[in-house]
Structures are given as C-alpha cells and as structure tokens.
Amino acid sequence: xxxxxxxxxxxxxxxxxxxxxxxxxxxxxxxxxxxxxxxxxxxxxxxxxxxxxxxxxxxxxxxxxxxxxxxxxxxxxxxxxxxxxxxxxxxxxxxxxxxxxxxxxxxxxxxxxxxxxxxxxxxxxxxxxxxxxxxxxx
Numbered sequence: 001x002x003x004x005x006x007x008x009x010x011x012x013x014x015x016x017x018x019x020x021x022x023x024x025x026x027x028x029x030x031x032x033x034x035x036x037x038x039x040x041x042x043x044x045x046x047x048x049x050x051x052x053x054x055x056x057x058x059x060x061x062x063x064x065x066x067x068x069x070x071x072x073x074x075x076x077x078x079x080x081x082x083x084x085x086x087x088x089x090x091x092x093x094x095x096x097x098x099x100x101x102x103x104x105x106x107x108x109x110x111x112x113x114x115x116x117x118x119x120x121x122x123x124x125x126x127x128x129x130x131x132x133x134x135x136x137x138x
Contacts (some may be wrong), residue, residue, distance in 0.1 A: 005132070005135075006135065007035055007036055007037050008036045008037070008059050008060065008127070008128060008131030008132055008135065009036070009037045009039070009056060009057060009058040009059050009060075009131070010031050010036050010037065010038045010039065010058060010059065010060050010061075010062060010127055010131060011039045011041070011049070011052060011053050011056060011058040011060070011061045011062065012024055012027060012028050012031075012038060012039070012040045012041075012062045012064065013040070013041045013042065013043050013049050013052075013061070013062070013063060013064070014042060014043075014063070014064040014065070014066070014095075015042065015043060015044075015065075015067070015069070015073070016042035016043060016044055017067070018042075018064075018065070018066050018067045020066040020067070023064060023066070023094070023095065024040065024062075024064040025040075026120070027062065027064075027094070027120075027123060028040050030120050030123065030124050031124060031127055034124045034128060036127065036128065036131070039052065039056045039058065046073050046076035046077045046080065047076070047077075047080050049061060049063070049077050049080075050077060050080040050081055050084055050086075053081075053086075053089065054084065054086070058089070059089075059090075059130075059131035059132070059134045059135045060089070060090045060091075060092060060127055060130050060131040060134060061077070061089060061090070061091045061092070062091075062092045062093075062094065062127065063077065063091065063092070063093045063094070064093075064094055064095045065093065065094075065095040065096060065097065066095050066096050067096075068096075070093060070095070070097060070101055070105065071101050071104045071105060071108075074091065074093060074105055074108055074110060075104075075108050077091065078091060078108050078109050078110075087109075088134065088137065089134060090111045090130040090131070090133075090134055091109065091110050091111060092110065092111055092112045092113075092114070092126065092127065092130065093105055093110050093112075093113050093114070094113070094114035094115070094118070094123070095114075095115075095116070096115075096116060097113055097114075097115045097116075111130055112126050112130070114126075
C-alpha cells in the first residue's frame with residue numbers, strides 16, 4: 001500500500017563561500033532516494049535561507065558547515081524563523097561541528113546535530129521523522 005501523505009520537503013543549504021559540497025550532495029541524494037523532495041541552495045545571507053524555506057514550503061531545514069560560523073549563522077536563521085512566525089520549522093545542523101558548539105546550537109533550538117561520521121541511515125531517518133512531524137502540525 002502506498003503512503004498517501006505528501007513527500008517531506010527538505011531545504012539543504014550551505015554558505016556560498018564554503019566550497020566543500022561533497023557531504024551535502026551525498027545527503028541530498030540519500031534524502032531524494034528516500035522519497036523526499038530536496039531543495040539544495042548556497043546562501044549569501046542567513047536570512048536568504050528562511051526566504052527560500054518559505055517560498056518552497058519546506059518541512060525542515062538542513063544546514064551544512066565545513067568552515068566554521070555555525071553558531072552565529074544558525075542563531076540568525078532561527079531568529080529569522082521566529083521573526084517570520086515559523087519558529088517550529090525544524091532546523092538540523094551537520095558537518096564539521098566542534099564539540100563546544102553543540103550546547104549553543106542545542107540552546108538556540110537546533111533539533112539534531114550530525115557531526116562527521118554519522119551513519120547516513122540515521123540522517124535520513126531523522127530528516128523523515130522531523131519533517132513528517134512538522135507537516136502533521138501545520
């Protein structure tokens with residue numbers, strides 16, 4: 001029997017100055033293969049992420065960081081989500097996340113943090129679970 005629920009819509013993004021894109025491309029393909037619709041962008045300003053998320057009606061945002069700045073950027077994105085009245089849209093962070101950045105990311109409301117080496121199946125399952133839970137509330 002086929003699931004009649006809409007496919008989860010995912011926004012994956014990284015800074016345009018971060019040239020490392022192998023991991024985010026791998027995640028995008030895995031999510032697509034798991035029957036999710038994936039929008040993949042590079043952003044210039046953190047506010048751009050929220051603009052695209054709203055335009056694309058996504059159920060979850062995945063932020064990739066390989067070059068630092070994860071706490072400050074994520075704080076700005078979460079603040080913009082609150083400003084635009086979508087504070088419950090789940091945000092997931094992955095990449096090169098330093099151990100001392102985990103607590104500040106969790107404090108700002110990041111729902112899951114994937115540091116290097118996380119099993120791909122866990123990443124896919126988390127995105128699916130969070131996206132479907134968000135969609136069921138809106």
